Each structure stands twice: as C-alpha cells, then as structure tokens.
Amino acid sequence: MTILTRAIRAAAVTASFALAAPASAGDAKEQYFPLATFRVGAYASSGIPSWAGVIDYLRYINEVEGGINGVKLFWDECETEWAVEKGVECYERVKGGKNGSPVAVFLPHGDPVSKALTEKSVADRIPLITTGYGRTEAIDGRVFPYSFTVLFSFWSEASSVVNYIAEQVGGKDKLKGVKIATIYHDSPYGKETQTPLDILSKEYGFENIQIPVPHPGNDQSAQWARVRQIKPDWVFLRGWGVMTPVAIKTAAKTGFPVNRIIGGIWSGSEEDVRPAGSVGKGYLAITPFPAGQDFEILKKIKAEIVDKNRSDLRDPKSFGSVYYNSGIIETIIAVEAIRTAQGRFGNRPITGEEAQWGLEHLVLDEARLKQIGAEGLVQPLTLSIKDHEGGGAGKVLQWDGAKWAIVSNGWVKSDRELLLPLIYERAAAYAKEKGIVPRTAESAEASAR
Amino acid sequence: MPPVASVSALPGAHPVRRALVPTLSARATMLAILVTTAFAVPAVASDYWLNAILIPFLIMALAGLGLNLTMGYAGQASLGTGAFMAAGAYATYNLLLRVPELPLPASLVLGGLVAGLVGLVVGLPSLRIKGFYLVATTLAAQFLIEWVLNQYPWFSNYASSSTISAPRLALAGYDLSRPGGRYLLTLGTVILVTAVAWRLVRSQTGRSWMAVRDMDTAAAVIGIPVAQAKLKAFFVGATVCGIAGALWAFAYLGTVDARSFDLDRSFQVMFVIIIGGMGSLAGSFIGAAFIVLLPILLSHVAGIVFGGAIDGGQLQNLQHILFGGLIVWLLIHEPDGLSALASRLWHRLAART
Structure with missing residues (x-):
C-alpha cells in the first residue's frame, strides 16, 4: 500500500512539472537560454570546459553589457551525459520556454543527438546551432530550415x-x-x-x-x-x-x-x-576553435568574470583552452543571432522562428568581430538560407x-566552391527521400512577417 | 487460459472458482481502463510527456518483452537485443524506402521478421551451448551486426554518415508524424504484440519454453522438441525486439545510426527484465518504467530540491548513487523482480476486499 501511494504521489509530482510547462511567449522581459550540459559520463572532460565557456560568456553579456540590447539572458541546466535519449528528454523538457520566455536557440552539443533532433526542431521551430559537427547537408537551409552547422562542416x-x-x-x-x-x-x-x-x-x-x-x-x-x-x-x-x-x-x-x-x-x-x-x-x-588567452574578449572575460570569481570554470588551467573557447565561440554566434533578430523584431525575448531569421541574416564581418573582441577567435562569416555554414575555414x-x-x-x-554543389545535390536527394519541399528565400521572408 | 478452464470444469472446484473469478474480471476491468486511458492520453498530454516519457517507455517495455520471451520464458540468455533492434530498424527503413507501396504496419511486421531471422541464426549455437557461453556468442552477433550496418552503405541508402531517418509515417492517409500520432502508433503496436505474446506464452509453445528453461534434459525426456523450442524462442523474441527497434528509430528518435543499438542498449534491456521480473510479461513494463522513468523523476525532483544550490555534475552523480542503491536494495528484497512485488501487493489487496 505504502509503495502504491508513494508511486502515485511520485507520478503526480512529475505530472505537475511536465504539464506546467508554459507554451507561448508572454510579456517576459528576459531571454530563456536552456543548456543541455554534460558534466558526468565518458565525455565530461570535454563538457565541463565547453559549458564553462558558454556560461562565462552569458554572464559577461548579462553583467558587463547588460544583456542583449537590454534583454538579459537566464538559463538552467539539464544533464544529458552526452546520451541521445537524455538529450532528447532535455530538449523536450525545455522547448516550451520558461516563465513565459521562449527558447530562441538550442545547442545540442553532440553529433548523434543533433541528428535525432533534426526533425523535432523543424516541428517546434527551434534552431539548432551545431558548431563543428552535425550533418554536412544541413548547410542547405532550404532543406534543413532549423539545423545550423555554423563555422566548419x-x-x-x-x-x-x-x-x-x-x-x-x-x-x-x-x-x-x-x-x-x-x-x-x-x-x-x-x-x-x-x-x-x-x-x-x-x-x-x-x-x-x-x-x-x-x-x-x-x-x-x-x-x-x-x-x-x-x-x-x-x-x-x-x-x-x-x-x-x-x-x-x-x-x-x-x-x-x-x-x-x-x-x-x-x-x-x-x-x-x-x-x-x-x-x-x-x-x-x-x-574552428583557436586556443589562446590573448583574444580581446578573453581578456575582458578574465577581468570581469574569472578574476571576480564569477567563472563556471573549476580548473583555471582550462581558461583559453580549445574547449573553453569553443563554448565562447558558440555563444557569440547564438547571441549575435538573437541580436540580429532583435534588429528586425524588436528588443525583446526572441522566439525560435525569429531566431531562425536572425541566423539566416547573421553577418559577422571583420569590423563586427573587432567590436565584439573576437577578432582571430571567430572566423568572419555570413549566413543565408542557402548557406548555414558561413565560414568553412579552420586554423x-x-x-x-x-x-x-x-x-x-x-x-x-x-574549397567551398567545389564542394557546395555536391552538398546541395545530397540535400536535394534527402529532400526527395523525405518528401520535403525546399524553401525559397521569398517564402522564408513571407513567413517571417 | 487452460489452468482456469480445467479448474472450473471440475465439479468440486466451486470455492476456487469463486475466489478466482472476481480477481480475473477485476483484472480485465483494470486492463480495459488502462488501455482506454492510454488511448485518450494524446488529448491531454504535452509533447514532453509523449516524446520524452511515454514513447521511450513503451518501446523499452516492448524490447524487454522480446528479450523476456527468449530469456525469461525459454531461458536462453542473450546480449543480442541491440543487434536485433538494429536489424529491425534498418530492415523496416529499407522496406519503407524501397517498397513504398507497402503499408506501414506491413513494413513494421516484415522488418520485425527480418530481425527474427537474424535471431534465428544467432540462436543456432544455443543448440549446443548454454548459459554464459551462449551469452558470449550472442555478444559476437551484437558486434557483427553493428559493424555490418556501419560498413555497408547500402543499408543506409548511401547517406553520408550512414544514419537512417524516418520516411514519412502515415497509415491509411492519416499522418503519424506528430507526437500524438507516433504515440498512438507505438501504443497500438505494443498492445497488439503484448496480446500475441500473452496468448503465446500460455500456448503449447510457451509451455515447452518454460519446460526447456526449467530443465532441458527433463523436457527432452518427456518429448518436447528442445531444439525447435529454443530456435522458436530466439525467432519470436528477436522479432519483437526488431519491431521495438524500428519504433525506436522512427517513432521515438526519428534519425538513428547503428550505434543507437550498441551493447549498452542490450544491457539496458536486460536490466529492464531483471528488475521487472523474468518470465513475466507485466515485468517488462514495470522494469521499463523503473529504468526509463525513475531517472527522469529523480532529475526533476533533484532540480526542484537542489536546483542551483549544488554543482550540476555532483547532483547527477548523486542521482546515479541513489538509482544504483535502489536497484541493489530492490534485488535483495525481491530477487524475482518488481512484478513479483506487484503481484504480492495485488494479492494482499484482493484478499482484503
């Protein structure tokens, strides 16, 4: 009996969590930024520094720059252990947003889980940013509208x-x-x-x-x-x-x-x-993630976050490492995409659909990178509906x-000129196999209105 | 239901019958309520409940059921579950892709049967060897299938990364690609397969499986075709696992590669039936609930109680410790699995009413 009642109580507890998930963007003032971290398991040694990079940059944006155009970011963590099922569970848990604030982008941080989320993200209209991993064909945003293999396929x-x-x-x-x-x-x-x-x-x-x-x-x-x-x-x-x-x-x-x-x-x-x-x-x-501590933005993060004991990094040796910097680079792209979307839709929390527009109009040229302090850290890139990679270069x-x-x-x-046509061919074959009608720039613009 | 039928046919058996009948009808009513609720779920449940909780739970239960037939009923220990699931997933994918005129249920069943044939081959050594040695041979199948699917791009239709992705899921014109549709597809399949398995374990085949499990020499002496029973167990078990694999790939994840069905998956399914109860169909469901749902519940509770106060990694480790501790405690108190616990509870409740 006691076990039964306990089980019922437990079920009620979960039910209340899951059903209470809010759905639409209300009049929230802050942008929700869910993090599907992996701090335990076989890949923890890479997860810990990369997520520290992500969190430190988010803190930097909030505490030094006062948010993105005044819209602060808030986040929570969901542990995936780099396992596909747990990653999917975390994605489903957070995709509805939090406290009325929508999810603008999701960072899957793993090749298998990014593939499992490819179609779910289209149905939910939440862009997946996969830097340095993910399906190469997803460069073709006409066929993969919500997968962004930014930087380096x-x-x-x-x-x-x-x-x-x-x-x-x-x-x-x-x-x-x-x-x-x-x-x-x-x-x-x-x-x-x-x-x-x-x-x-x-x-x-x-x-x-x-x-x-x-x-x-x-x-x-x-x-x-x-x-x-x-x-x-x-x-x-x-x-x-x-x-x-x-x-x-x-x-x-x-x-x-x-x-x-x-x-x-x-x-x-x-x-x-x-x-x-x-x-x-x-x-x-x-x-695509150069190591080093001498980039302008790293110096700022060191002064404002790390030296003030606000860093998520437990091991100071990892500051400026490849994984730490990868977290920063990834978050710079996410933040700039949200900023671009705000330019179009207003300075408020951005939905996934609006962030897709932001990503597809993201321009990070030398001048902008210099302003951010990411010169040499992030490669110059321009994204579009036909090109979800943008850069395609490494150091x-x-x-x-x-x-x-x-x-x-x-x-x-x-040699992107040589490879892109072949990538488009493969994307077209995928579209045919799945019965997807590729988007055009016009239809994308119309739906953004 | 031969035992009940034979008992009730005896003239002097009325007291027994009276004790049994209410239990049975109560059970049937409960089952009916359960099934009706299950079908009504998509109307109220969120995507999170369908995609992240109910669908994986049902599929793991189905895979557990498949292994339970082979291992729990017929006593043929197998670590090839992942391989059978992979075979089912890739076979269904190729059928959907290359024979598009086949309706979805037919592709699913045929995909399952292909996995069944793989199971049959994997089961051949069981005619000569048993126990741990048999586990070792099924382990070989596990590695071989994963390697073959990864090695020969034909199986994944020459996709650049040898992943397979669900073609459009539709049944009789009804689109099943939304979470609700995928849930109903999974639920319908699980109920049908469970019903078939329920009949099967109570038939001649099921009884010969149990005879082989309990003592194969004795089974042979009383005239049970042992070899046939063993192979049948592998075939049927692998078929069910194959269907589970196809659902895992298409109804749950959408896009998978062979590594979704690695050795870890085989172990996971084995834990489902060890914890749930070997030789019990309900045990597969209870075990899947324990393995799939409890960690999610723990993580929610931990998030609510300690959220932000403790380092995320340590919180996760705490959950692992708690989960492991629960398994140890449970197996000490109930070595026959949760289903034995549940049936004891049921009998106590029934006795009280």
Missing part, C-alpha cells in the same frame, strides 16, 4: 586539411602523388570525410588512403603498422575520445613523425594531447608540449 574540415598540406608542399599543383592517410574513428562521424576526400583526391591527384579504427580505439598497433608499411607523407587523424592520445603514442612508438599528423576538430584539444605525454610535442590539429594549431600555438597563416579556407 566535416567536409570543410577535410578540404582545409588538404589545403594546409598544399601550403606546406608549395601549392595545390604539388599535391599530385602526395600520400595522405586518414585514420578515422569507425562511426558515422568518422566516415563523414570519406566522400569529400575522395572528390578532392580526384581533383588534385593526391593518394587518398582510409584506415578505420574501431571504437573506442585503445589499441591501434595494427593501424599504425599499416601506416609504417604505406609510408604516407601526412596522416589526417579523425579521432574521438581516447582514440587520439593512443594514436599519438602509437605513432611515436612506430617512428612516424608526430609533426606530420594533423588532428581533426575532435582530435585537437588539450584533453586529447595531454594524455599522450611528451611524445605529443609537434602534433598538429585543425580547428592549424601545434602542440608545444604544454599549450597550443597557432601555426597556420590565419584561417585556412576550404
């Missing part, structure tokens, strides 16, 4: 790596005959770069070798033995989690020069290299044994 990542190698060997015409081996995490994420590398190898004539590493990748002697045999000029390492440090260590053991390995976006953080120890010195990585970092140094000459651009 996996295809751009592959292309930028090839272009960096071209710079090193003395031009794209020198790529002919160069051997590039891609060692990838054998998962949907890991395989995303196969198609673009295939296209690019045909274009430039380099030799494209693909070597898979099964999840999680804590033994790679077979793969590196193959590398030893093939003797590639460069290795492009697309790892995830424990795979990256193991790859660096195994490469050093088999005598492959570490400064000829270029890590991908998710193989390029301090947390990826530190466990490899001293042999990681010289390792390269491409990233190459090199590990000096203690920290990252930027070694590329500014942003390494990708």
